[in-house]
Amino acid sequence: xxxxxxxxxxxxxGIVMFKSEAASWFRIYEMFQFQSFHMYGIIGSALILxxxxxxxxxxxxxxxxxxxxxxxxxxxxxxxxxxxGGLSFGLGWALAGACPGPVFTLIGAGYLPILVVFVGAxxxxxxxxxxxxxxxx
Amino acid sequence: MEWIFEPWxxxxxxxxxxxxxxxxxxxxxxxxxxxxLRTMCSMCxxxxxxxxxxxxxxxxxxxxxxxxxxxxxxxxGANVLTExxxxxxxxxxxxxxxxxxxxxxxxxxxxxxxxxxxAIGGIKALVILLIGGILIGFGARYGGGCTSGHxxxxxxxxxxxxxxxxxxxxxGGLIMIHLLFPLIF
Numbered sequence: 001x002x003x004x005x006x007x008x009x010x011x012x013x014g015i016v017m018f019k020s021e022a023a024s025w026f027r028i029y030e031m032f033q034f035q036s037f038h039m040y041g042i043i044g045s046a047l048i049l050x051x052x053x054x055x056x057x058x059x060x061x062x063x064x065x066x067x068x069x070x071x072x073x074x075x076x077x078x079x080x081x082x083x084x085g086g087l088s089f090g091l092g093w094a095l096a097g098a099c100p101g102p103v104f105t106l107i108g109a110g111y112l113p114i115l116v117v118f119v120g121a122x123x124x125x126x127x128x129x130x131x132x133x134x135x136x137x
Numbered sequence: 138m139e140w141i142f143e144p145w146x147x148x149x150x151x152x153x154x155x156x157x158x159x160x161x162x163x164x165x166x167x168x169x170x171x172x173x174l175r176t177m178c179s180m181c182x183x184x185x186x187x188x189x190x191x192x193x194x195x196x197x198x199x200x201x202x203x204x205x206x207x208x209x210x211x212x213x214g215a216n217v218l219t220e221x222x223x224x225x226x227x228x229x230x231x232x233x234x235x236x237x238x239x240x241x242x243x244x245x246x247x248x249x250x251x252x253x254x255x256a257i258g259g260i261k262a263l264v265i266l267l268i269g270g271i272l273i274g275f276g277a278r279y280g281g282g283c284t285s286g287h288x289x290x291x292x293x294x295x296x297x298x299x300x301x302x303x304x305x306x307x308x309g310g311l312i313m314i315h316l317l318f319p320l321i322f
Contacts, residue, residue, distance in 0.1 A: 002192065004162065006199045010206015011213065013157050014177040020150030020215030023223045025247050031313040032307075034226040043288055045151025046158070050293030053141040053159055064165040075281060075298040082298045085280020086287075086305020092272025093306060095265060095315035095321075097247070100277060103270075104204050106247070107296060108211030109260050113252045116263060120270020125174040127271065128169075128278040129189035135279065 023099025032094055090101040092124075094125040142220050149195075158289055166199060170288035173197070173204050222246040265321065272301035280305060301307040 017023045022042055027136065044133035056062070059068050066068050093099050094116045098106060106114040128135075158168040175190065176197040183190035222242050228317065229232060234242035241249040249256065256262035277283040280302045288306070291299025 006202035007206045010203035011210040014207035014210015015154045015214040019145040026224045026226045028228045030230045035230045041147025041149045046154040049155035054293045072294045078146045082301035085276050086302035087309040089276030089311045090306035092237045092269045092311020094310035096269030104207040105211035108208035109215035113257050116266040117270035120267040121274030124271035124274025128275050129187045
């Protein structure tokens, strides 16, 4: 039953990614050229509502649907892993024109060459696991 | 209801993404797509030799359901809810892209110069997409998240690490498009 909720959340997410064109390579390129507000509007409006909602949850101590307290874990404090990891991600995001969510959406949308990006992303994740102890975190 | 077949504006999409994040938060989960890549590596047995992939991946099955949904959602979005998939980007952007050789700009959802079997057959597009994917997968795990995990979830919780990561995303993207694209294309 709970699995169905996650499935529907995913379907909803996939539709939003495709219909908002956030899954379009062209929109990502246009964003990095600063020639449209579209992507900034999507991320910015999601973020503003996200910040407000998280504050409300924290201050009102709202509970999850299971009745458990909602816990927001702080990310580990560091600079290098976020800076270097972020940089690598950004290079790939702009080159392939897709981030992980849209990669899945585009498989379903039938743009099957995106599978090359998907396989690449699995390889990249594997490489990170392989090199993890040697990288500055 | 005609609007539903048109591209959805940012002020519809952004709030819906926030809604998705909050549904997951109230379900006791975190919104993040790239962690699924680690789960998939573990499912394929990467945990046999590498510590990073030794974890109870079955605890992440819920997120794999989100992935399955995202695939189905992409199918519905493209085949049921869209009549014309071409993306009407800024004419100035189209002009720049045409100079780089992307003649499908303004006429397609993805550039056919990269995302078509024809293009993949020529080795260049294949290598570009593979390297792009590797950078995404490596960077997302090294940086501890992607657009959903850092730019939406992390920043919503006012996390400084997420801000560093998101600045990294943008610096990387700007370097790629402004410095490297003219060399690649």
